[in-house]
Amino acid sequence: MEKLVSSWYNVQPLPDNYIFPPDARPGKLDVPLCTNIPVIDMGGAEAEAHDRASIIQQMLNASEEFGFFQQVINHGIPENLLKDTMGVFKEFFELPVEDKASLYSEDPNKNCRLFTSSGNYDWEEAHFWHSCHPLEQCIQFWPQKPITYREHVGACSTQVRKVALNILQLISEGLGLEPGYFRDELSQVSLLSVNYYPPCPDPSLTLGVPKHCDPNLITILLQGDVNGLQVFKDGEWIGVEPLPNALVVNIGYQLKIIRNGKLKCAEHRAVTNSRNARTSTAFFFTPSPDCLIKPAGALINASNPQLYKAFQYKEFFTNYAMKQEAKAEQLVHIYPNASCAMGVSDDSKNTFMELQRKKVHRYVIFKVDEKKREVVVEKIGGPAESYDDFAAALPENDCRYAVYDFDFVTSENCQKSKIFFIAWSPSTSRIRAKMLYATSKDRFRRELDGIHYEIQATDPSEMDLEVLRDRAH
Numbered sequence: 001m002e003k004l005v006s007s008w009y010n011v012q013p014l015p016d017n018y019i020f021p022p023d024a025r026p027g028k029l030d031v032p033l034c035t036n037i038p039v040i041d042m043g044g045a046e047a048e049a050h051d052r053a054s055i056i057q058q059m060l061n062a063s064e065e066f067g068f069f070q071q072v073i074n075h076g077i078p079e080n081l082l083k084d085t086m087g088v089f090k091e092f093f094e095l096p097v098e099d100k101a102s103l104y105s106e107d108p109n110k111n112c113r114l115f116t117s118s119g120n121y122d123w124e125e126a127h128f129w130h131s132c133h134p135l136e137q138c139i140q141f142w143p144q145k146p147i148t149y150r151e152h153v154g155a156c157s158t159q160v161r162k163v164a165l166n167i168l169q170l171i172s173e174g175l176g177l178e179p180g181y182f183r184d185e186l187s188q189v190s191l192l193s194v195n196y197y198p199p200c201p202d203p204s205l206t207l208g209v210p211k212h213c214d215p216n217l218i219t220i221l222l223q224g225d226v227n228g229l230q231v232f233k234d235g236e237w238i239g240v241e242p243l244p245n246a247l248v249v250n251i252g253y254q255l256k257i258i259r260n261g262k263l264k265c266a267e268h269r270a271v272t273n274s275r276n277a278r279t280s281t282a283f284f285f286t287p288s289p290d291c292l293i294k295p296a297g298a299l300i301n302a303s304n305p306q307l308y309k310a311f312q313y314k315e316f317f318t319n320y321a322m323k324q325e326a327k328a329e330q331l332v333h334i335y336p337n338a339s340c341a342m343g344v345s346d347d348s349k350n351t352f353m354e355l356q357r358k359k360v361h362r363y364v365i366f367k368v369d370e371k372k373r374e375v376v377v378e379k380i381g382g383p384a385e386s387y388d389d390f391a392a393a394l395p396e397n398d399c400r401y402a403v404y405d406f407d408f409v410t411s412e413n414c415q416k417s418k419i420f421f422i423a424w425s426p427s428t429s430r431i432r433a434k435m436l437y438a439t440s441k442d443r444f445r446r447e448l449d450g451i452h453y454e455i456q457a458t459d460p461s462e463m464d465l466e467v468l469r470d471r472a473h
């Protein structure tokens, strides 16, 4: 408990035991604050059918491309309630130690607890964690101070749960699943984690929360008004701009699995800053421990072979909780070998770098070499080759990855260039190939720093030159 009250952050420099190893540090802190993370107005969801359809489409697009979206207005939760709830969390962390001491616990199985440490590192931010559904059963374990804690947090949890179920309903409609698909067991548990990050003397040496994907179904985050949340997208970290009263929504592993890998479960992290303390609140909507998770039958067909086997949520979570995040996903993969993503040859990395930095290639086509268990270069296209030459070089009945350096002139007459990553998976290719390429894609892409756009094509029309033009403009 003593740990929680020390005021190390007034001490310069950062004590050694808070310093992350170099490869786990945040790197460039000054990331672009991204206004691209889609902002969705939920107001129309109850109204006109065509508004509802458009909201659903925006949600699915955002979930496929970013794994994240923010909703700002009309989510239905009163502004005052959000303000009071965030206020009461800040007051909670400011309470004298005596008032919090009984809640402090290092036992991860304890349902309502205050603790420190992030990842494997001893880090002095504090987290307060408890379940919040069904309310009548949980509320008795919550703090009694501040005196409005139970009232505000209770009301807010109920409202956030309503929004989450509404979003899940819209997603199930969009995916063509039966209404209420995500209700009951799949979203039975609501957990709340309040994170308190004190100002840090040297934010470049540490992280508030190390990079991770959420293990649950879907998360709703109130991130307050201080920057700190970052999402990994297209090889770089982008900041999620705090917007007043916005709810940040992100897709967890279970939703990705139910969608058979087609929704993104994005890596994210929280960086610290040296000026302001930051308080964020995550509501995790989580399957019950015994809940059976598997890709939805309606979403599996010959072009989308089932990538994950059926498992109980607790099997996944046990591995995740042991800090074996990558393994947790791999173990539930239907073909463990294929799920263990292929390595990437040095030649692939270097050839991509030549295309990106030296601009000496128009395109590069990569293939999976199963014997070497690596992604290797298959063909390089010279700068003078055309898009048609590139398209013709892709096999008709087999999968490939490719990068294409697309030059174009903007309406302001500026010469620009954008690098496209193309995941070519024609519907006529063998199931095994589709699976192999689908599983290794994310790992491979992570090696290619500087991709601007990704296109997944199952027939030539989906990667037509027009498609590239539309994306790049």
Ligand SMILES: O=C(O)CCC(=O)C(=O)O
Binding pocket: 193, 195, 209, 214, 221, 223, 228, 229, 268, 269, 270, 280, 281, 282
């Ligand atoms: O503090 C934040 O913005 C992110 C917290 C988070 O990702 C989590 O609690 O899972």
Ligand SMILES: [Fe+2]
Binding pocket: 212, 213, 214, 268
């Ligand atoms: Fe998270």
